[in-house]
Amino acid sequence: MINNFLQAAIIINILGSMISIATPILFAAMGELVAERSGVMNMGLEGTMLTAAFVGFMVVEKTGSLFFGICFASMAGGFVSLILAVMTISLGVDQIITGLTLNLLASGGTLFWFRMDYSQTSLEKTPLIEFLKSINIPFLSDIPYLGKIIFSHNLLTYLAFLLVPIFWFFLYKTSYGLRIRSLGENPKVADMTGLSVNKNRYIAVVIGGLMAGLGGAFVSIGSVERFFPNMTAGKGWLAIVIVIAGNWRPSRILLATLIFAFLDAFQLQVQSIGVHFPYQILLALPYIAAIIILISGRAHSEAPESLGISYQRE
Amino acid sequence: MFKQLRFKIEKRKHVSSLVQLISLSAAIILSVLITGLLMYVGKVNIGAGFIALFDGAFGSWKACVETLLKATPLILTGLATVIAFRARIWNIGQESQLYFGAIMAYLAYTQFIFLPPIILIPIIILFAIIGGAICGFIPAMIKAKFAVDEIITTIMMNYIVTYFLSLLLSTVWKDPNHYYEQSPTILEKFRFPILLENNRLHLGFILAIIATVIIFLLISKTPLGYEIKAMGLNPIAAKFKGINLIKTMVIVMMISGALSGLAGAGELFGVIFRLKSTISLGYGYTGIIIAMLAGLEPLAVVPVAILFGGLLNGSFLLQTTTNIPSSLVYVIQAIVLLFFLSARAISNYRLRIVANDQ
Secondary structure (H helix, E strand, O other), X not given: OHHHHHHHHHHHHHHHHHHHHHHHHHHHHHHHHXXXXXXXXXXXXXXXXXXXXXXXXXXXXHHOOHXXXXXXXXXXXXXXXXXXXXXXXXXXXOHHHHHHHHHHHHHHHHHHHHHHHOOOOOHHHOOOOOOOOXXXXXXXXXXXXXXXXXXXXXXHHHHHHHHHHHHHHHHHHOHHHHHHHHHHHOHHHHHHOOOOHHHHHHHHHHHHHHHHHHHHHHHOOOOOOOOOOOOOOOHHHHHHHHHHHOOOXXXXXXXXXXXXXXXXXXXXXXXXXXXXXXXXXXXXXHHHHHHHHHHHOOOOOOOOOOOOOOOOOO | OOOEEEEEEEEOOOOOHHHHHHHHHHHHHHHHHHHHHHHHXXXXXXXXXXXXXXXXXXXXXXXXXXXXXXXXXXHHHHHHHHHHHHXXXXXXXXXXXXXXXXXXXXXXXXXXXXXOHHXXXXXXXXXXXXXXXHHHHHHHHXXXXXXXXXXXHHXXXXXXXXXXXXXXXXOOOOOOOOXXXXXXXXXXXXXXOEOOOOOOOEHHHHHHHHHHHHHHHHHHHOHHHHHHHHHHHOHHHHHHOOOOHHHXXXXXXXXXXXXXXXXXXXXXXXXXXXXXXXXXXOHHHHHHHHHHHOOOOHHHHHHHHHHHHHHHHHHHHHHHHOOOXXXXXXXXXXXXXXXXXXXXHHHOEEEEEEEEOO
């Protein structure tokens, strides 16, 4: 009897934390989907999220307002991706190299700024903030099991999951979404029909950055009370993997995100109940899974035809 | 009839190496300005800050030698990037290859510790090279067999190897006398020999220079080098010329990995003397920046790496004399690259005044 209770509690815990672990990756992956559908691969996603996580933390720490924190984090994400857009779309610098450069800049920049502001304090004594509290949705959160798993998260989590159908609708059911997708498939044709390739690619990339910014906000002010250097820990890269694994489709991206998040939630639970198993292997699991998923998912790729190629009129 | 004049931006047919050099200079000047700005923000006297930065880098004979020491792994990871990027293979896994080289080198050390140093040290070097090459081989094979992009797999490898190292250091190779995850210290007789009296510059520097010459000759004089360049310029044309793209890709990834692996052994047996997770201060990523700034030319990697080695040491002195955190160096590195890429891209175009036909 007690055993059953315990098992149920563990399963609820794993599934509940799966939903919150999925949040930042889902934001970033949905944003990246829009950018990639327009033909631009944002390889700077990791740095974009990290910058946003840091900006969000700083703003909350200085102003005490979570609302401002989330707004500024998202804008910071948009700003970083704007740099990427200028370099790749306007200047035609290689998308991969630009992305890498921005990652290095973000990782160095946030570390530097963080140390500069808190150089007198040791890592253990860095300032703490009030992070975003979860909201139990009335009635729904009282549903046994499901209520705890799905309806007691913070605002950003609800938003992230809400964005999946919204982005699907935007990309597939609106004329604007069709335009963005046409840019990724054949920018030349889009150009000939009078669509400004570069302008619309800018918009798509910046939307992606704003989303990655929300993801970054969740990593810092959405889930913990402090900031760690490089705290996004590869979530941006995982989001890129997930877009590929999800075959550039919103519903599959959601599924892929949940699988990754489940793995991560599972390993956290295994660690916390003290099963004797080398935790490093569990920590490496999402990254190993990423490679395996990529290997198995390449057969029928629906990657945009012109992904990664900058467009120049002849 | 007057023709209206207007500006036209057009792409240059040929980018001279002078343009490349001007771009680099412009990038450096802009980065110096930004560095000054950051010092100003950090409330440090800018003049004193730059003097500290320079003193730490090249201010004395000792500082210069220390700079060469810091440049050693950077030359190797820079070369590792050059050979891969030249073939348009996006190996971002230098960090994992460096660590796996160090892991294999340490394995050789623990297994053959009964051998005399004169035999064991070459074996250690060989194992480091093999280790790095294995770590390059895995993503290469995944790409060859399953057409999975090497960018993602090499980055995933960086995370996986980090956890693998942590696993080793918390179990089989843990120093029982220490709380931290690190191996026992390397016995003195098995450390890389020192090149100069009273300094720390070790055998690894010579190896890095030899590697530079080899990679230079390999790219410019051998058939493999020709294939690498052809692949980088136009993979489809290269295929029609009869180049086996997959084979070349696998070989390049293994050479690239081997170079980073060697860097790992140099740091482990020449500087740190313990296997731990802080052997590399992001040398793999810095190598990518260095290679880009060197215009993917092997010989240019050495001076750029020395400059960056100096920057690292300079930033340490800056941290001790002022309260500017040494992580400033990562900001500078990335900004130099960002400006360099932009400047080079802009100089690809030129402004011309043309008559408007309308």
